[in-house]
Amino acid sequence: MRLFVAIELPDQVRAKLAGLRTELSGARWIPAEQLHLTLAFLGEVPAAMLEPLCSALARVQQAPFELSFDRLGCFPSHHNPRVLWIGFEQQPALLQLAEQINRAVTSCGLPLEERPFNAHITLARLKQPAPGAVARFLATPQNGELPHLSVREFVLFQSLLAPQGVFHKPLQQFDVD
Numbered sequence: 001m002r003l004f005v006a007i008e009l010p011d012q013v014r015a016k017l018a019g020l021r022t023e024l025s026g027a028r029w030i031p032a033e034q035l036h037l038t039l040a041f042l043g044e045v046p047a048a049m050l051e052p053l054c055s056a057l058a059r060v061q062q063a064p065f066e067l068s069f070d071r072l073g074c075f076p077s078h079h080n081p082r083v084l085w086i087g088f089e090q091q092p093a094l095l096q097l098a099e100q101i102n103r104a105v106t107s108c109g110l111p112l113e114e115r116p117f118n119a120h121i122t123l124a125r126l127k128q129p130a131p132g133a134v135a136r137f138l139a140t141p142q143n144g145e146l147p148h149l150s151v152r153e154f155v156l157f158q159s160l161l162a163p164q165g166v167f168h169k170p171l172q173q174f175d176v177d
Contacts, residue, residue, distance in 0.1 A: 007037040056104035065093035085120040
């Protein structure tokens with residue numbers, strides 16, 4: 001099972017983020033219904049590990065918190081953009097939640113992704129983008145037009161590959177309290 005842990009976005013936030021889309025040569029925009037904030041990517045996990053993983057994730061304790069969007073960016077660099085994303089203002093509670101989830105995952109003997117946690121929502125993947133167009137997109141001011149994101153839960157998802165693309169199936173929801 002290909003798994004990840006994420007914060008699911010409310011429809012209002014998804015709609016606002018989808019509104020950031022623009023004509024950008026080479027961009028493959030992520031469908032609004034698949035936008036999420038990944039907290040931990042687990043990759044392939046044996047089905048037998050699902051129950052212990054869910055038990056460990058259920059022990060995560062974090063008070064609810066709010067996130068504010070603050071910037072657009074790209075990976076891996078401005079000179080070679082392959083992913084467009086939107087990020088958040090610094091929020092220690094988000095880092096604490098991600099760290100607790102990482103500890104829950106490793107307590108089950110599962111390896112973690114080697115890249116450090118970078119709080120963002122992927123908006124688009126790029127193939128041979130026009131650098132000037134990407135720079136203009138990244139310079140788009142956000143001016144508080146995007147709503148805050150209230151974090152009250154996180155979800156364990158299964159990523160399913162289908163001929164129509166990737167689908168994210170929620171397996172279990174965990175309250176943040």
